[in-house]
Structures are given as structure tokens and as C-alpha cells.
Amino acid sequence: MTPDLMEEGARRFQEKLAPAALGQTESGGRTAGFSRIATPGEVDVTHGRILYLEDVNVSFDGFKAINNLSLDIAPGELRCIIGPNGAGKTTMMDIITGKTRPDSGTVYFGSTIDLLRHNEPEIASLGIGRKFQKPTVFEQLSVFENLELALKTHKGVTSSMFFRLDSMQSDRLAEILHTIHLADSVARMAGNLSHGQKQWLEIGMLLMQDPKLLLLDEPVAGMTDEETARTAELFLTLKGKHSLMVVEHDMGFIRTISEIVTVLCDGSVLAQGTLDQVQADERVIEVYLGR
Numbered sequence: 001m002t003p004d005l006m007e008e009g010a011r012r013f014q015e016k017l018a019p020a021a022l023g024q025t026e027s028g029g030r031t032a033g034f035s036r037i038a039t040p041g042e043v044d045v046t047h048g049r050i051l052y053l054e055d056v057n058v059s060f061d062g063f064k065a066i067n068n069l070s071l072d073i074a075p076g077e078l079r080c081i082i083g084p085n086g087a088g089k090t091t092m093m094d095i096i097t098g099k100t101r102p103d104s105g106t107v108y109f110g111s112t113i114d115l116l117r118h119n120e121p122e123i124a125s126l127g128i129g130r131k132f133q134k135p136t137v138f139e140q141l142s143v144f145e146n147l148e149l150a151l152k153t154h155k156g157v158t159s160s161m162f163f164r165l166d167s168m169q170s171d172r173l174a175e176i177l178h179t180i181h182l183a184d185s186v187a188r189m190a191g192n193l194s195h196g197q198k199q200w201l202e203i204g205m206l207l208m209q210d211p212k213l214l215l216l217d218e219p220v221a222g223m224t225d226e227e228t229a230r231t232a233e234l235f236l237t238l239k240g241k242h243s244l245m246v247v248e249h250d251m252g253f254i255r256t257i258s259e260i261v262t263v264l265c266d267g268s269v270l271a272q273g274t275l276d277q278v279q280a281d282e283r284v285i286e287v288y289l290g291r
């Protein structure tokens with residue numbers, strides 16, 4: 001979520017509930033990431049790439065967290081990223097979303113948008129949505145209100161006070177409710193949803209802004225087997241309409257959804273291919289078993 005969305009959510013929250021309730025939300029509306037899309041623009045994918053990283057480097061106090069990382073993703077692709085702890089997966093997402101500035105390298109969204117020239121909220125508004133591991137929905141608002149709020153992207157608080165969904169937006173909201181398996185829970189408080197449902201709701205909030213590229217960090221961590229299976233279904237539905245980059249440790253989940261899997265290690269790509277190919281790669285076996 002972006003700061004204006006958090007502000008609007010916080011305002012409604014204050015309106016609806018006594019201040020004593022503040023802090024009862026899991027996220028408190030504070031840990032939300034800058035993941036909301038304002039005005040999705042056109043992204044030039046005529047060269048067949050929606051995301052392109054070349055020779056990217058980042059050091060933290062002399063430690064190379066990202067080391068000559070090069071990677072690209074095709075439009076509509078669902079790319080899975082795996083790798084041992086500390087491989088640089090989160091740092092890579094931080095670079096794409098503008099949270100971390102690389103020391104050197106190239107990061108392009110489509111063939112014309114140099115992401116290194118944009119800050120975090122601008123990158124969100126360009127059409128890159130990010131879902132952090134922990135769900136960051138507004139727990140004291142209903143499922144419907146959370147999704148409605150996600151639409152009020154570029155509207156200021158004043159205008160959004162008078163905001164009403166038009167029929168196209170209502171249709172879109174209904175479609176997304178169905179996609180995220182929450183059509184029967186539209187009036188429920190987000191705080192009463194299961195962990196998996198909260199994750200789906202947050203994905204729905206991102207979808208309300210029609211992102212071109214979705215970055216999802218460990219989306220099935222903490223989910224039940226059934227929720228994990230439904231999340232796999234959801235991602236397979238999204239593939240094609242959106243490009244997805246999914247970082248996950250759950251290999252069963254990866255097996256269900258993956259086409260190409262990229263293995264990161266020590267800040268660069270160690271191997272890439274189908275899950276079977278990378279799992280048979282001696283270097284991959286070494287980094288997973290050798291640590």
C-alpha cells in the first residue's frame with residue numbers, strides 16, 4: 001500500500017472505531033509496503049521483456065548482497081524465484097520497487113522505463129505491485145471496503161470522501177472478489193478472515209489497481225494445504241493477464257505453478273530452468289544441502 005491509501009484507511013478506521021481499538025490490526029496499517037498502483041501506464045514490451053535487470057550490484061557495508069545480477073521476465077510470465085536464505089531474493093525485489101538503490105547496473109520496466117530514475121511510490125504507480133510476506137489489510141474494515149479503498153489511488157483524501165464506485169469499478173470489484181475466493185465474505189471484517197484469506201484480500205487490493213507486474217514474497221507461508229492449493233489456482237488464473245514474480249520456499253507450491261524457476265545464490269543467478277532441471281543441477285543441490 002502507498003501512504004495515501006494508508007492515510008485513507010486510517011481515517012476510516014478512526015471514524016468507525018474508538019481509539020482504544022487502535023493497534024489491534026495485525027499490521028496497524030503501518031507496516032504496509034508501497035505496493036499500490038496509482039495510474040498504470042503503458043509499458044513497452046515490444047522487445048518481449050517486461051522486466052530487465054543487467055549487472056546489478058548492491059553492497060551493504062562491504063558485503064555484496066547482489067552480485068552482477070542479470071535476469072529478465074517476459075510479459076504474462078509467472079516466474080518463480082528460489083534460493084537459500086540470504087541469497088538476495090528480498091534485496092532484488094527491493095531494488096525493483098525502488099526501496100534499495102543499487103550501486104551499479106541496469107533495471108528496466110519494459111524497454112523504456114528506467115526504474116532507477118524513479119522512487120518507490122512512482123514505481124508503484126507505473127504498474128509494479130508488491131505483496132510482502134505478512135498480510136497488510138485493514139483489519140477493521142470489511143472485505144468490500146478494503147477493495148474499494150484500493151481503487152482510490154490517486155484521489156486525495158478529500159475527493160475520496162465523496163468517492164463512489166462507478167458501474168465499471170463495481171463490476172471489476174465483483175470480478176476480483178470472485179477471483180480471490182472471497183465473494184461470499186464481502187461484508188466480513190478483514191480481521192476475522194483466516195490468514196490465507198487475508199493474503200488473498202491483499203492480492204485483490206493490488207489487482208484493483210491492475211498492475212502489470214506483481215512481486216509476491218513467500219505468498220503461501222503459514223497457509224493451510226487447502227489455502228496453498230487455492231493460491232496456486234489463483235496465480236495460474238492471474239498468469240497471462242499480469243506478469244508475476246513469486247519468491248517462495250515451498251517446493252510443492254513451486255511445482256504446481258512454475259514454468260521457469262530461477263535459483264539465486266550469493267546475489268546472482270546460479271541456475272535457471274524447469275523445477276526438475278534446477279533440482280537436478282549439482283550446483284543447486286550443493287547450495288541447498290551444503291548449508
Ligand SMILES: Nc1ncnc2c1ncn2[C@@H]1O[C@H](COP(=O)(O)OP(=O)(O)OP(=O)(O)O)[C@@H](O)[C@H]1O
Nearest residue numbers: 060061063065083084085086087088089090091092
Ligand atoms: N539493509 C541491509 N543491511 C545489511 N545487510 C543486508 C541488508 N539487507 C540484506 N542484507 C544482507 O544481504 C543478504 C541478502 O539478503 P536478502 O534478505 O535479500 O536474502 P533472501 O534471499 O531474501 O533471504 P531469505 O530467504 O532468508 O528471506 C543477506 O546476507 C542479508 O543479511
